[in-house]
Amino acid sequence: MADRAAVEELVRLQGERVRALKQQKASAEQIEEEVAKLLKLKAQLGPDEGKLKFVLKTPKGTRDYSPRQMAVREKVFAVIINCFKRHGAEVIDTPVFELKETLTGKYGEDSKLIYDLKDQGGELLSLRYDLTVPFARYLAMNKLTNIKRYHIAKDFDIAGQFDPMIPDAECLKIMCEILSSLQLGDFLIKVNDRRILDGLFAICGVPDSKFRTICSSVDKLDKVSWEEVKNEMVGEKGLAPEVADRIGEYVLQHGGVSLVEQLLQDPKLSQNKQALEGLGDLKLLFEYLTLFGIANKISFDLSLARGLDYYTGVIYEAVLLQTPARAGEEPLGVGSVAAGGRYDGLVGMFDPKGRKVPCVGLSIGVERIFSIVEQRLEALEEKVRTTETQVLVASAQKKLLEERLKLVSELWDAGIKAELLYKKNPKLLNQLQYCEEAGIPLVAIIGEQELKDGVIKLRSVANREEVDVRREDLVEEIKKRTSQPHCIC
Amino acid sequence: MADRAAVEELVRLQGERVRALKQQKASAEQIEEEVAKLLKLKAQLGPDEGKLKFVLKTPKGTRDYSPRQMAVREKVFAVIINCFKRHGAEVIDTPVFELKETLTGKYGEDSKLIYDLKDQGGELLSLRYDLTVPFARYLAMNKLTNIKRYHIAKDFDIAGQFDPMIPDAECLKIMCEILSSLQLGDFLIKVNDRRILDGLFAICGVPDSKFRTICSSVDKLDKVSWEEVKNEMVGEKGLAPEVADRIGEYVLQHGGVSLVEQLLQDPKLSQNKQALEGLGDLKLLFEYLTLFGIANKISFDLSLARGLDYYTGVIYEAVLLQTPARAGEEPLGVGSVAAGGRYDGLVGMFDPKGRKVPCVGLSIGVERIFSIVEQRLEALEEKVRTTETQVLVASAQKKLLEERLKLVSELWDAGIKAELLYKKNPKLLNQLQYCEEAGIPLVAIIGEQELKDGVIKLRSVANREEVDVRREDLVEEIKKRTSQPHCIC
Numbered sequence: 001m002a003d004r005a006a007v008e009e010l011v012r013l014q015g016e017r018v019r020a021l022k023q024q025k026a027s028a029e030q031i032e033e034e035v036a037k038l039l040k041l042k043a044q045l046g047p048d049e050g051k052l053k054f055v056l057k058t059p060k061g062t063r064d065y066s067p068r069q070m071a072v073r074e075k076v077f078a079v080i081i082n083c084f085k086r087h088g089a090e091v092i093d094t095p096v097f098e099l100k101e102t103l104t105g106k107y108g109e110d111s112k113l114i115y116d117l118k119d120q121g122g123e124l125l126s127l128r129y130d131l132t133v134p135f136a137r138y139l140a141m142n143k144l145t146n147i148k149r150y151h152i153a154k155d156f157d158i159a160g161q162f163d164p165m166i167p168d169a170e171c172l173k174i175m176c177e178i179l180s181s182l183q184l185g186d187f188l189i190k191v192n193d194r195r196i197l198d199g200l201f202a203i204c205g206v207p208d209s210k211f212r213t214i215c216s217s218v219d220k221l222d223k224v225s226w227e228e229v230k231n232e233m234v235g236e237k238g239l240a241p242e243v244a245d246r247i248g249e250y251v252l253q254h255g256g257v258s259l260v261e262q263l264l265q266d267p268k269l270s271q272n273k274q275a276l277e278g279l280g281d282l283k284l285l286f287e288y289l290t291l292f293g294i295a296n297k298i299s300f301d302l303s304l305a306r307g308l309d310y311y312t313g314v315i316y317e318a319v320l321l322q323t324p325a326r327a328g329e330e331p332l333g334v335g336s337v338a339a340g341g342r343y344d345g346l347v348g349m350f351d352p353k354g355r356k357v358p359c360v361g362l363s364i365g366v367e368r369i370f371s372i373v374e375q376r377l378e379a380l381e382e383k384v385r386t387t388e389t390q391v392l393v394a395s396a397q398k399k400l401l402e403e404r405l406k407l408v409s410e411l412w413d414a415g416i417k418a419e420l421l422y423k424k425n426p427k428l429l430n431q432l433q434y435c436e437e438a439g440i441p442l443v444a445i446i447g448e449q450e451l452k453d454g455v456i457k458l459r460s461v462a463n464r465e466e467v468d469v470r471r472e473d474l475v476e477e478i479k480k481r482t483s484q485p486h487c488i489c
Numbered sequence: 490m491a492d493r494a495a496v497e498e499l500v501r502l503q504g505e506r507v508r509a510l511k512q513q514k515a516s517a518e519q520i521e522e523e524v525a526k527l528l529k530l531k532a533q534l535g536p537d538e539g540k541l542k543f544v545l546k547t548p549k550g551t552r553d554y555s556p557r558q559m560a561v562r563e564k565v566f567a568v569i570i571n572c573f574k575r576h577g578a579e580v581i582d583t584p585v586f587e588l589k590e591t592l593t594g595k596y597g598e599d600s601k602l603i604y605d606l607k608d609q610g611g612e613l614l615s616l617r618y619d620l621t622v623p624f625a626r627y628l629a630m631n632k633l634t635n636i637k638r639y640h641i642a643k644d645f646d647i648a649g650q651f652d653p654m655i656p657d658a659e660c661l662k663i664m665c666e667i668l669s670s671l672q673l674g675d676f677l678i679k680v681n682d683r684r685i686l687d688g689l690f691a692i693c694g695v696p697d698s699k700f701r702t703i704c705s706s707v708d709k710l711d712k713v714s715w716e717e718v719k720n721e722m723v724g725e726k727g728l729a730p731e732v733a734d735r736i737g738e739y740v741l742q743h744g745g746v747s748l749v750e751q752l753l754q755d756p757k758l759s760q761n762k763q764a765l766e767g768l769g770d771l772k773l774l775f776e777y778l779t780l781f782g783i784a785n786k787i788s789f790d791l792s793l794a795r796g797l798d799y800y801t802g803v804i805y806e807a808v809l810l811q812t813p814a815r816a817g818e819e820p821l822g823v824g825s826v827a828a829g830g831r832y833d834g835l836v837g838m839f840d841p842k843g844r845k846v847p848c849v850g851l852s853i854g855v856e857r858i859f860s861i862v863e864q865r866l867e868a869l870e871e872k873v874r875t876t877e878t879q880v881l882v883a884s885a886q887k888k889l890l891e892e893r894l895k896l897v898s899e900l901w902d903a904g905i906k907a908e909l910l911y912k913k914n915p916k917l918l919n920q921l922q923y924c925e926e927a928g929i930p931l932v933a934i935i936g937e938q939e940l941k942d943g944v945i946k947l948r949s950v951a952n953r954e955e956v957d958v959r960r961e962d963l964v965e966e967i968k969k970r971t972s973q974p975h976c977i978c
Binding site for chain 2: 009012013015016019054055056057058059060062063064065066067070071073074085086087088089090091092093094095096097098099101115116117118123125127137138140141142147149158160162163166167169173177202207208209288291292293350352386387388389401402405406409412413415416417418419422423424438
């Protein structure tokens with residue numbers, strides 16, 4: 001672009017020359033001559049040069065949200081935040097990027113998905129990959145040992161040393177409340193425990209060093225067949241076939257608390273300390289889930305492993321069993337819409353003295369949920385209002401812009417959501433059409449006669465009824481007629 | 490860290506060996522011997538190795554938000570969003586990073602402040618620097634010619650071809666409404682027009698090529714003296730001293746609409762087409778601002794220039810005249826808390842055919858506003874609640890965890906914001922203290938006798954009054970007693 005910059009500079013200088021000549025009242029020919037040179041130079045630039053090869057798009061893996069999509073997102077966020085607040089959570093926020101080393105060694109095989117920033121201030125930075133690691137960094141940095149918080153309307157965590165399984169049970173309760181109130185259709189929450197997996201890997205003869213990688217193979221069982229998973233374990237990850245088969249006997253099982261009881265009797269598994277702890281906790285967890293009235297939504301699934309490295313105990317993942325789309329339509333198959341678990345070691349990784357803070361939390365798959373709700377709204381052809389405007393300030397005749405500005409200003413100052421068309425003399429029909437399109441329920445129409453009488457004509461867009469309202473009563477009348485909530489929660 | 494990884498692998502293998510020996514019921518000595526080796530290896534790692542040199546911090550120029558700070562932020566955002574909705578704005582959102590070329594050549598001297606990402610997916614990406622350029626990219630990409638939108642509770646813009654100054658006046662009205670309702674103290678909005686600046690640069694004899702850079706020198710007049718600005722113009726930017734002096738005669742002036750009138754009579758300035766347009770529009774703008782009842786808040790200030798390149802017309806900047814801190818306290822001197830202007834060329838820079846979409850907007854300096862409000866709250870020693878919990882479910886005796894879990898679950902399902910301590914047998918005193926600290930107004934106390942009688946003891950934390958409420962009436966009673974708003978707007 002250096003050449004281009006040079007040409008641009010020439011264009012500027014030539015522009016000055018032309019301007020100077022004009023100011024000096026130079027001869028027409030002379031001016032024309034210089035103008036011609038100027039146009040030649042500009043032609044070299046070409047109006048669209050540079051634009052032609054510029055691709056207008058958002059970065060890979062990102063998207064914009066239109067007003068309609070944001071309206072959906074606001075509703076979804078409102079449900080989630082409302083639930084988090086119902087459970088007494090505080091809210092924190094952390095920067096969108098972190099020191100690279102803060103994120104290093106926390107995500108296992110997901111690490112390659114992290115975006116790094118170019119070195120500028122002498123710090124190596126990366127975009128945050130989830131909200132759990134920044135939260136753990138926040139706890140260690142502020143020496144917090146005890147907090148219940150949420151983080152941008154999708155992450156909820158309980159940190160602190162408590163009696164076993166009570167916070168864990170609340171996390172599952174929260175997932176149920178959110179998924180139910182979002183009316184996404186029937187759902188199931190798979191539950192497992194990393195200690196049970198590690199225990200059964202041990203008794204099946206998996207070397208410690210392979211636990212995490214075998215874990216991520218097992219985690220694929222919700223997408224691919226056992227044969228494929230076994231091939232990966234044996235072929236890629238060098239596990240003995242008989243070891244893989246032993247794993248298979250366990251991880252293909254799922255059920256309720258009865259399966260927990262059964263495995264507690266399992267001669268081999270019950271001999272493994274870790275597995276025993278995990279099974280004991282799951283048994284207690286199911287008691288609490290029954291008291292919360294959600295045990296029927298929970299399935300103990302030994303194939304659930306979760307990708308991330310930092311989990312240390314109970315893990316869970318919510319899946320939709322069907323979509324709320326109309327009968328006959330294709331199911332969406334969106335997989336997991338919420339997940340989480342216990343990570344008792346993560347905060348200790350940040351603490352200089354390695355002090356641990358036990359944590360359990362959950363994350364809502366908001367992006368997936370948005371697209372489900374969007375698709376459903378489209379399926380139902382539901383109209384979504386993207387503004388909350390209560391009244392349009394309109395005029396019946398010309399020359400009333402000043403009056404419209406005065407009235408709309410009065411309404412804004414009284415807390416009424418009001419608009420006017422940015423035209424000096426808009427046609428009444430256009431103003432009414434705008435209300436139809438934007439779903440604005442009321443029109444406040446100013447006319448010369450009404451001004452004389454000190455009244456405003458208030459028109460209901462739905463039934464086209466018009467009544468004269470005394471100007472001093474207008475605000476109250478509008479408030480009375482528009483009882484729709486003024487907040488998103 | 491490669492060595493460390495190797496040692497870690499050795500530790501794993503040695504761990505396996507020890508485990509194997511134990512399973513094989515090997516001799517005690519033999520096991521001890523291998524355990525000793527294991528411990529030696531582990532010692533090599535050192536529990537805190539790597540952590541010692543790891544600095545626990547957020548990236549330069551970023552910060553975390555604590556629950557208390559978030560509570561303040563939520564209140565501020567609520568005021569701003571409420572105002573944007575009152576003016577009929579839709580909301581959009583765009584990714585936190587953009588293609589690098591999307592941001593290139595839009596910010597002038599600010600460009601060096603942009604964060605670039607490391608090349609990963611073959612795309613050169615940068616973190617967004619403001620919300621205006623992504624908005625213009627969004628308009629061009631979606632071929633939108635007409636929208637009124639806000640963007641994460643701080644940016645408001647009106648795009649479209651309208652009658653002059655009506656949207657511009659609304660932007661200034663919005664700034665006044667927000668700054669008034671945030672009660673930040675007295676404020677003033679400086680207004681100017683890029684066309685007036687360019688015009689006076691032209692008549693003072695500044696070469697076109699120097700307009701933008703002289704512009705940013707002028708913009709420093711709110712911080713440094715005219716002498717320093719002149720030195721920069723002459724010394725660094727090579728302007729003739731007499732040219733600088735001519736500029737000085739103009740840019741040191743400020744006033745109301747009368748100054749606009751006066752300059753319209755200025756023999757030189759009134760001969761410049763651009764300046765004349767700018768002054769004409771400002772005259773009209775002041776008429777509308779008077780109708781909006783905010784003309785007294787506006788000052789036409791010829792020294793206001795704004796840093797960013799993309800402004801083409803009216804520009805404005807709000808400054809606090811004093812802080813709301815107590816008498817005797819130091820003023821905060823936070824400078825501009827809101828700013829904006831007209832940028833009619835930016836969308837065209839993205840459109841392949843260069844089609845223009847006129848835009849005018851404003852941006853609220855939320856970070857500065859947060860710190861002002863925070864400081865004020867601390868000055869007033871105001872207690873900020875960081876949760877909205879209405880009731881704590883407590884028990885008077887031991888062995889009532891199950892009952893507490895059942896009751897809190899009932900309350901959650903009824904939409905009540907409720908908590909319980911995550912302890913099997915918490916002391917009543919501790920439960921009451923928790924309410925005092927967290928500002929929870931009510932306690933629902935379960936006791937054996939109450940269970941028999943089918944009632945719950947409802948205690949008001951403030952006045953310590955206790956009444957027995959029949960369990961089926963509890964939800965209604967709690968709702969009646971806690972009338973605080975359940976939403977942040």
